[in-house]
Amino acid sequence: MGSCRTHCQCGNGYQKDSENNSKCVPICSQNCVNGWCSAPEMCSCSYGYTINLSNTYECVPKCSKPCAYGYCSKPETCSCHNGFVVNPKNRFQCIPRCSQTCLNGFCSAPERCSCKHGYTIDENDKYSCIPKCSKSCSNGSCSSPETCSCFPGYRLSANNKYQCNPICSQTCQNGWCTGPETCSCKNGYVVRPDDRFLCKLKCSRPCASGYCSALETCSCHFGHHLNPRNKYQCLPNCSKTCLNGWCSGRGKCTCDSGFELSKNDSFNCVPKCSERCENGWCSNPEKCSCHDGYIQDLEDKYKCIAKCSQNCTNGYCSTPEKCICNPGYELDQSNPYQCTPKCSQTCQNGICSAPETCTCNNGFAIGFHGKYNCIPQCSRSCVNGYCSEPEKCTCYPGFQHEKTNEHRCEPICSQLCDNGWCSAPEKCICHDGFEVNPGNPYECLPKCPKDCVNGWCSSPNVCSCNTGYIKDPRDPNGCKPKCSKECINGFCAGIEKCVCNIGYMLSITNPYECLPICSQHCINGRCISPEKCECNRGYSRNKSNSKCQPICSKGCINSICTEPEICSCYPGYKKNQFNGHQCHPNCENDCLNGQCVAPNICVCKVGYIYNNETRTCEKICEEGCANGVCHNGTCICQEFYNGPSCLDEELPVAAGLMGNWFVAVSALGFLFITGISFVCCKNCFLKPRKIECNEDQFMVYGFPSVSDDRRSIESDGEFTLNSLYTED
Incomplete structure (x- = not known):
C-alpha cells in the first residue's frame, strides 16, 4: 500500500512553510516588527499597531489620540518626554513636571513655574509666586495682587489703598x-x-x-x-x-x-x-x-538716602528722582521709575518678566527650542500639523483640516480611496479585508483567502457569483453553475447544463433528468439505478440470471409462465379448458384405448400395446407374441417362428425381461423403473429387449404403474433388469 502526496511549488514571493510542507507562506526581506508577513514584502500589524510610514516593515504603537509632549510607546499608551508626566485627567496629554508645587502659579515648563496674574516669582524661591503691588505698602505688606494688608495696630487709609494709618483707641488731644x-x-x-x-x-x-x-x-x-x-x-x-x-x-x-x-x-x-x-x-x-x-x-x-516721588520698581533711588536698576534690570525709557527685566535675547511671543526669564503671552508657552522662544499653544494637539497661532492649527504640506475638527489635519489624496482611507498624502491604506489594486493605488479591492471559482471577491471573504452561477454550499469560495431545474441523478456542471452521475445518462426528452444505465435491457421491468432492474407488476427476479420472469401463482403444469398469471403450453400440449394453469399432452387419434401421457405418446390400457406406425393402441396377444408382432390380438410371427405366440423358437428369459427395464433420464434427474409396463418416449422405436429414443428425445412416464427411484443420475441410458434386481 502507498499514498499519494501533493508536492507544492510556491509562487514568486512565497516559500514553503517550515512546519507544513504543503503550505506556502509569503516572504518579507525584513522581520515584521510588531506584526506578521501577510503578503510578499507586506507586513500586517498586530492589534493596536499601525504601519510606520517611514519603514513599512515596522509596526508602531497606535494611540487613538495624539500624545501631546510625548510619544505613543504602546497601544493606547503615551510616554512623555523628559521633564513631563502623563496628565492624570487625560492619558493622551503630557504636562510639565515640577519637583515642588508652584505656589500661586502653575508648572509651565519642566522645573519652571509661571505665576498667576498679579503675582511674581519670589527671588528666593523659584517655586513660589508672591503677590505684586504697583506701590509699596506703608505700614503693611502686599498680601494679594494690588492689595495691602496692614500690620497689627494699623488700618487701611480710606483715600490711599497703599497707606496703613496707626490706630489709637482715643482721640489725641493737642x-x-x-x-x-x-x-x-x-x-x-x-x-x-x-x-x-x-x-x-x-x-x-x-x-x-x-x-x-x-x-x-x-x-x-x-x-x-x-x-x-x-x-x-x-x-x-x-x-x-x-x-x-x-x-x-x-x-x-x-x-x-x-x-x-x-x-x-x-x-x-x-x-x-x-x-x-x-x-x-x-x-x-x-x-x-x-x-x-x-x-x-x-x-x-x-x-x-535719595528720595524719588515714585517707588523705583526693580531698582533703588540713587539720587533724588533718579532710579538705579537692580542687576538684570534696565531703566524703562518711558518711565524713569520703572526698571524692566533684561533678557539677552528677545522673548518671541512673550515679555521679559524677570532677568533672563520670558513670560509668554496668552496662548503661548516656552517651547523646546530655548527659554526665549514662546510657541503658540493649542488646547488640543494638532494632528498632522502644528500650532501656528493660539488655538489655530496649520496643516503640514499634503494635509488639510478636517471639516468637523480644526485641530486635526487629514492627509490629502487627489482621488477618493475606495474601500480604504487616506493615511498619508497620496497614499491609501485599505480597510481590513481589502488590499490595494496593483493597477490603481487609490482603489482597495476586497480580499478573499482563496480564488473565487466562477465568481469574484465582492467583499472581504465573500465571493459573489458570475451571471448564471450560484453559491456552492460545500465551498464558501466557490460558485457552481445554475440550472433552472434540479439535475435529477446528476449535477449542474454548466449554465443550464446537467452532467450525469456515473452509471446514468441524460434523458433525450428532459435535459435536467439523468436516467440509470443497465448494460442489459430490463425485459419485463425498468432500470431504477445503475445495473439494477426493478420488475414490472406480476414479475419477479430470477435469482440465477436476475431476469424478470412472469409470476403464475398456481404454477404451470406442462407449460411455461409467459405472462403474469398466463401459462403457455409446451409444444404438443393444449390448455385444460377448466384450468388455465394446466396443459394436457396432445396425441393424434385421441389415444384410443390408452392415455396420452406426452405429446403424441400414448400409454395404452392393460391388454393393449402402442403401434408406432398407426399411432394407436392395439390389443395385445394375451399369450404373448415373443417372436412376432401382435396385431389386434393376433401374433404375426417373425421368420422362423410360429405358433399362437410365436414361441417355436423362444429366447431365454425373454418374456420375463420385456416389462422390467429401467431408464435413466438425466434431464429430469430421476431413474424410472417400469413395474409392469415399458417406458415410452416421443418418437421412440423398439429394439430387441429394449426401447431406444431418437436423438434429442427423452424418456417420459405418466401412468400410475410407474415408480421412481429418486436418485440423482449423471447421464441418460438404459439398464437391464439383472443390473438392479432379480425377478422372484
Missing part, C-alpha cells in the same frame, strides 16, 4: 496718632504721664525772666536765654544770641549738651553728631537732617 495707641503732641505740648492721649502745657516751677511754654519747659523773655543748668531760669543774653547754648556771662556762649561751637561763629552752637551725616547735615544732637531730595534711612540715622 496732638495726633503717630503709632498704634501712641500720640505725638503739637509744639509746646507734651503727653501727660497719666493720660497718653492728652497733651498739655505744664511747668512745676515758675520760669524766672521767662514763661512756661511747654510741660516743664520755660521760654525766656526777650533779651534773656534759658540757663542750661536751670531750666526754670532765664539769663540775660550775650551781645549775640548763643544759638543752642547759653550766655555764660563772659561774652561767650556755652553750648548745650550735644552741641558745639561753630568754627565760623562763636555765638552759634551747632548740633554735634558722632558720625558724619551722609547726604544731609547734623540738625540736632546725634540727629541728621537730609538735604532736599533725600530722606532719612530707617536703618542708619546718620544716612540720608
Whole structure:
C-alpha cells in the first residue's frame, strides 16, 4: 500500500512553510516588527499597531489620540518626554513636571513655574509666586495682587489703598496718632504721664525772666536765654544770641549738651553728631537732617538716602528722582521709575518678566527650542500639523483640516480611496479585508483567502457569483453553475447544463433528468439505478440470471409462465379448458384405448400395446407374441417362428425381461423403473429387449404403474433388469 502526496511549488514571493510542507507562506526581506508577513514584502500589524510610514516593515504603537509632549510607546499608551508626566485627567496629554508645587502659579515648563496674574516669582524661591503691588505698602505688606494688608495696630487709609494709618483707641488731644495707641503732641505740648492721649502745657516751677511754654519747659523773655543748668531760669543774653547754648556771662556762649561751637561763629552752637551725616547735615544732637531730595534711612540715622516721588520698581533711588536698576534690570525709557527685566535675547511671543526669564503671552508657552522662544499653544494637539497661532492649527504640506475638527489635519489624496482611507498624502491604506489594486493605488479591492471559482471577491471573504452561477454550499469560495431545474441523478456542471452521475445518462426528452444505465435491457421491468432492474407488476427476479420472469401463482403444469398469471403450453400440449394453469399432452387419434401421457405418446390400457406406425393402441396377444408382432390380438410371427405366440423358437428369459427395464433420464434427474409396463418416449422405436429414443428425445412416464427411484443420475441410458434386481 502507498499514498499519494501533493508536492507544492510556491509562487514568486512565497516559500514553503517550515512546519507544513504543503503550505506556502509569503516572504518579507525584513522581520515584521510588531506584526506578521501577510503578503510578499507586506507586513500586517498586530492589534493596536499601525504601519510606520517611514519603514513599512515596522509596526508602531497606535494611540487613538495624539500624545501631546510625548510619544505613543504602546497601544493606547503615551510616554512623555523628559521633564513631563502623563496628565492624570487625560492619558493622551503630557504636562510639565515640577519637583515642588508652584505656589500661586502653575508648572509651565519642566522645573519652571509661571505665576498667576498679579503675582511674581519670589527671588528666593523659584517655586513660589508672591503677590505684586504697583506701590509699596506703608505700614503693611502686599498680601494679594494690588492689595495691602496692614500690620497689627494699623488700618487701611480710606483715600490711599497703599497707606496703613496707626490706630489709637482715643482721640489725641493737642496732638495726633503717630503709632498704634501712641500720640505725638503739637509744639509746646507734651503727653501727660497719666493720660497718653492728652497733651498739655505744664511747668512745676515758675520760669524766672521767662514763661512756661511747654510741660516743664520755660521760654525766656526777650533779651534773656534759658540757663542750661536751670531750666526754670532765664539769663540775660550775650551781645549775640548763643544759638543752642547759653550766655555764660563772659561774652561767650556755652553750648548745650550735644552741641558745639561753630568754627565760623562763636555765638552759634551747632548740633554735634558722632558720625558724619551722609547726604544731609547734623540738625540736632546725634540727629541728621537730609538735604532736599533725600530722606532719612530707617536703618542708619546718620544716612540720608535719595528720595524719588515714585517707588523705583526693580531698582533703588540713587539720587533724588533718579532710579538705579537692580542687576538684570534696565531703566524703562518711558518711565524713569520703572526698571524692566533684561533678557539677552528677545522673548518671541512673550515679555521679559524677570532677568533672563520670558513670560509668554496668552496662548503661548516656552517651547523646546530655548527659554526665549514662546510657541503658540493649542488646547488640543494638532494632528498632522502644528500650532501656528493660539488655538489655530496649520496643516503640514499634503494635509488639510478636517471639516468637523480644526485641530486635526487629514492627509490629502487627489482621488477618493475606495474601500480604504487616506493615511498619508497620496497614499491609501485599505480597510481590513481589502488590499490595494496593483493597477490603481487609490482603489482597495476586497480580499478573499482563496480564488473565487466562477465568481469574484465582492467583499472581504465573500465571493459573489458570475451571471448564471450560484453559491456552492460545500465551498464558501466557490460558485457552481445554475440550472433552472434540479439535475435529477446528476449535477449542474454548466449554465443550464446537467452532467450525469456515473452509471446514468441524460434523458433525450428532459435535459435536467439523468436516467440509470443497465448494460442489459430490463425485459419485463425498468432500470431504477445503475445495473439494477426493478420488475414490472406480476414479475419477479430470477435469482440465477436476475431476469424478470412472469409470476403464475398456481404454477404451470406442462407449460411455461409467459405472462403474469398466463401459462403457455409446451409444444404438443393444449390448455385444460377448466384450468388455465394446466396443459394436457396432445396425441393424434385421441389415444384410443390408452392415455396420452406426452405429446403424441400414448400409454395404452392393460391388454393393449402402442403401434408406432398407426399411432394407436392395439390389443395385445394375451399369450404373448415373443417372436412376432401382435396385431389386434393376433401374433404375426417373425421368420422362423410360429405358433399362437410365436414361441417355436423362444429366447431365454425373454418374456420375463420385456416389462422390467429401467431408464435413466438425466434431464429430469430421476431413474424410472417400469413395474409392469415399458417406458415410452416421443418418437421412440423398439429394439430387441429394449426401447431406444431418437436423438434429442427423452424418456417420459405418466401412468400410475410407474415408480421412481429418486436418485440423482449423471447421464441418460438404459439398464437391464439383472443390473438392479432379480425377478422372484
